Amino acid sequence: MLLQHVMQGRENQMQKNNSSVLMASTLSDVFFHLKSVNNLQILGGCTYISSLDEKSLCVKFIDELSQIEKKERYIDFGPSVTLSQIIQIRRTNLPEVLYDALITMASESVRNLATFGGSICAADPKIMIWSPLLALDARLEIRNQSETKYIPFSKYTGIPKGFILTKIRIPIDDWDIQIFKRVGPSSKLNDLSAGFTFLASTQKDLITNVRITFSGNTVFRSTELENKIIGAHFPLTSKFIGDVVKTASSLLEKNQEYTKMQPILRQQFLNLIQYSLEQLT
Ligand SMILES: Cc1cc2nc3c(=O)[nH]c(=O)nc-3n(C[C@H](O)[C@H](O)[C@H](O)COP(=O)(O)OP(=O)(O)OC[C@H]3O[C@@H](n4cnc5c(N)ncnc54)[C@H](O)[C@@H]3O)c2cc1C
Known part of the structure; x- marks a missing residue:
């Protein structure tokens, strides 16, 4: 984490190890620096970046x-x-x-x-x-x-x-069911880290809207999958849920992008779709 380095005083410009950190207090300052400095690195909380570039600009304290x-x-x-x-x-x-x-x-x-x-x-x-x-x-x-x-x-x-x-x-939409699940290790990120989100709206015995996303090494959202669920009537049968999971599985197989997904993540994703649909029945 580099914030300590950035925060050594709140001067307008600090220098250490051949890198200068500029402090912006207004958006106009930011635009001025963006225009006048080539390859300016923007700094937020500095918890993700691993090193400071030659010139950086901290935007964390701009109202x-x-x-x-x-x-x-x-x-x-x-x-x-x-x-x-x-x-x-x-x-x-x-x-x-x-x-x-x-x-x-x-x-x-x-x-x-x-x-x-x-x-x-x-x-x-x-x-x-x-x-x-x-x-x-x-x-x-x-x-x-x-x-x-x-x-x-x-x-x-x-x-x-x-x-x-x-x-x-x-x-802000009115979702009747909102599910977020984290997979992978807790409190750190690695190749097995991913987030899963399921949102659903219902009216009487009908699913009126659904969104399903999975984001890790690759990002998944498919309107084909969502459209398969929208319009389904309650109670959802286990055959229907199984068919949705099969569709998700074949979408993962068909798309080259998802071959990057680790097998364990694919299985976790499919299990989470099944789990979420079961919450609707
Ligand atoms: C110990 C540790 C554990 C963590 N565990 C988790 C975890 O469990 N789950 C998880 O999801 N994440 C985890 N993270 C990652 C964490 O979510 C990110 O480090 C954090 O969200 C980055 O925010 P930041 O403000 O520090 O970004 P910075 O490091 O300041 O910047 C990140 C990038 O964004 C750019 N940037 C910042 N603000 C702007 C802007 N306004 N405009 C343009 N570019 C900008 C920077 O130039 C840089 O490229 C962990 C991090 C640490 C250090």
Whole structure:
């Protein structure tokens, strides 16, 4: 963790080991530095990065990037909000799967430093919030001095050069069932780490909406699988559940991308789909 290094005083610029850390206090400062410094490394809580580049810019203490705003249909988070600050909002005021993912991440002391933005910009889908963000149809706002772009989380592959993440918008929908499960070791990340999210809405005896995501070394979301479940009537039979699991299994086999998935992760994913559907019966 590099925060201690970054925090040696809060001067505007610090130098150590041939690397300079700039401290930004406004978004305009950030845009100025992004424009004037080539290959500027952005720093959040510094829990993921392993070394400082020649020039880095800490964005953790910018007010505009540290806000949380809850509206009727969505919540906006600034990227400098820490994971602990989100947890403090409490489960009842957040999409439950987001809260459930956050409390599995690292230790309390790491969560006090790690930022929401850093956990997204690290561009590592093993990080537990990826699966709920994908299932909840989160949207990212990225900016440079002259342009603002909005990226659906399903299309996100990393922050383009010269841009900074400025907002994370999470829709608030009425889900009747929300399930998040972490697989792999606890409080650290490795190749067996992944997050699973299942969301379902129901009306009388009918499933009206479903989202299923799995995010580890590879990221899975399939509208084909979701459409197979939407419209199903209760009670779900074991044959129906078995057919859904078979469809998921063949989707994993068909797509080259999923061959990266360890066999144990594939099996855990299929078991979690079965488990989630059983909660609906
Ligand atoms: C001991 C330990 C245990 C952990 N255990 C878990 C775990 O159990 N589960 C889990 O999911 N994760 C775990 N993690 C990973 C943790 O989730 C990440 O380290 C954390 O979310 C990164 O946030 P950060 O603010 O520290 O990012 P940083 O390290 O500051 O930055 C990460 C990346 O994001 C970029 N960045 C940051 N903010 C912005 C921005 N606003 N715009 C553009 N780019 C930006 C940086 O340039 C960098 O590339 C663990 C980490 C540690 C150290």
